[in-house]
Amino acid sequence: MAFWGREKKKETDPELIEEEKNIGLLKRLWQKVRNIDWKDPVTRWKMMFISLMALIVVGGGGYGVLAMTNSPTFCASCHEMAPEYSTFTASAHNNITCVQCHIKPGTINMLTHKMKSMKEVYYHVTGVPNQIVQTEHEAVSNENCLQCHSKNRIVTASGDLKVNHKKHIEKDIPCITCHAGVVHAKIAARGINTEEVRGDYTKETAQKIMEKKYMAPNMGTCIDCHDKVNNGEEPWKDITYSIPPNPEEMEKKLQINEKKAEAKETLITGEAIASDHDEKTQKLILEAIGKQKKNVKISMACGNCHKSTSIPNNHKVANWNNNHGVTAVAELDKCMECHQDSKWKRDIPKEDIITLLKMGNEKRKYTPNITLAKEESRINKFCAACHSDRPDNHGNSDQWLTAHASKAKTSDQKAQCFICHDQKKPKADSPETLAPTDVYCQYCHRTGFKDDIKN
Incomplete structure (x- = not known):
């Protein structure tokens, strides 16, 4: 008895033997399958047993492959993921796996993502991009976040911010719009995960990169989004608003815009864009401190988002606006805790990782410096x-x-003047920061001051 069905007598005719030799492998296998006696109960049991074993082997192997590729260790095996893996290990989310954030829940989503991830294997073999960034198709969804976090929160963990998470989620605002840096400290936006610095990343050095200001929600993001809402926009509808810009795509868009501008002969300079941005920032600041008010859907006032906005006692003294210069020089570091421009901007400046690793995120002691305060x-x-x-x-x-x-006799009095005025006419190629006015002392005092007091 053969393994499948009845055993047939061997053919002794030389011509038949020669003909069988000429038959292809697939055809011979097909003939054997056709010769199986499927009516035999034993044959069917054998088929069920082999199918079960094959299912166990394939299923177990497939599960093993999925489990292996879902592990953060697997992500770390590619050198291009060193920045992302290192910052992940240094974050508060290091007790979960990468896929819990980067793949939507569900088996179908898991398998679909695995198929799409084959392009990453292709890049790994043929050439890794200079910078790894999230794309709009791979952005972390609210569905992922809500696996662990509740949306019914009004006050944040810090206890200061008042943020109605439920209302934001009901508006389909992505969690990553505010919390983009919670795991990787916005290294893509900061430009410190490029090819040339990937070898500098370790778990220890990542601790220096994980600064609180990049992990916590960026106030500039809140302000920018609220301002757009007041202008009738819903910026979060475009997922690219919530993820770091792709350098390659940004370069393409810049080239397209330049061509359009050239065609219209109205090329917009970088200085014009910066000037417009600065004017907008000042408008928002004035609104936040109550000097500029208008009918808006969402107020920009500090108390609208902050549970407690304690104003320092020295700010409450009479004529503080005109006499705070001395305090600014002595405690500039404290002033910048609230009044730093980066807190009002959504855009994150590019950084140098080598400098970051040398300096770290340790707070450096400030020494009173009138020149620095002036700048x-x-x-x-x-x-x-x-x-x-x-x-x-x-x-x-x-x-x-x-x-x-009479108002500029002493060095201290002159120092106040030099906040806005320069003593000498600034040179065209001068590296110094330009004064807010083009009026300088030596325009009139061409022979200097009588008492020869220098700044």
């Missing part, structure tokens, strides 16, 4: 929101010109 008052948009206005005590220009000498 900050000129370039900081929060300061410039008021400093760009002509002071009240300057009065009428003609009267002020003949009377301001």
Whole structure:
């Protein structure tokens, strides 16, 4: 008895033997299958046994492959993922797997993602992109976050921010719009996960990169989104608003925009874009501190989002606006905790990882420096929101010109003047920060000051 059905007598005819030799392998296998006696109960049991074993082997192997590729260790096996894996291990989410965030729940989603991930194998073999960024098709969804987190929260874990998570989620606002840095500290947006620095990443160095300001929600993002809502927009509808920009796609868009601008002969310069952005930032700052109000859907006032906004006692003294310069020089580091421009901007500046690794995220002690304070008052948009206005005590220009000498006798008094004015005419190629006014002392005092007091 053969394994499948009855055993047939062997053919002894030489011609038949030769003919069988000429038959292809697939055809011979098909003939054997056709010769199986499927009516035999034993044959059917054998088929069921073999099918079961094959299912166990294939299923077990497939599960093993899925389990292996779902492991963070598997992600770490590719050198291009070193920045992402290192920051993951240094984050508060290091007790879950990568796929719990990056693949939507469900077997179908899991298998679909595995098929799509074959392109990553292709890139690994043929050439890895200079920078790894999330695409709109791979963005972390709210469905992933809600596996662990509740949406019924009004106050954040810090206890200060008032954020109605439920209302945001009901509007289909992605969690990553605010929480994009919770695991990887926005290394893609900061430009510190490129090919040339991947070898610098370890678990220890990642600790220096995981700064709180990049892991926590960015206030500039809240302001930018609220401002767009006040203008009738819903920016989160485009998922690219919530994920880091892809450098390659940004370069293509820039080239397209340049061609369009050239065709219209109205090329918009980078300076014009920056000027428009600065003007918008100052408008928002003035609104937040209550100096500019308008009918809006979402108020920009600090108290709208912050549970407690304690104003320092020294800010409440009389004439603080005109006399805070001395405090600014002495405690500039404290001033910047609230008034730093980066807190008001959504865009994240590019960084140098080598400098970050050397300096770390340790807070450096500030030494009072009048030059640094002066520069900050000129370039900081929060300061410039008021400093760009002509002071009240300057009065009428003609009267002020003949009377301001008594206000600038000592070095301290001159130091206040130099916040807005330069002593000498700035050179065209000067690296110094330009003053907010083109009026400088030596325009009139061409021989210097009588008492020869220098800044």
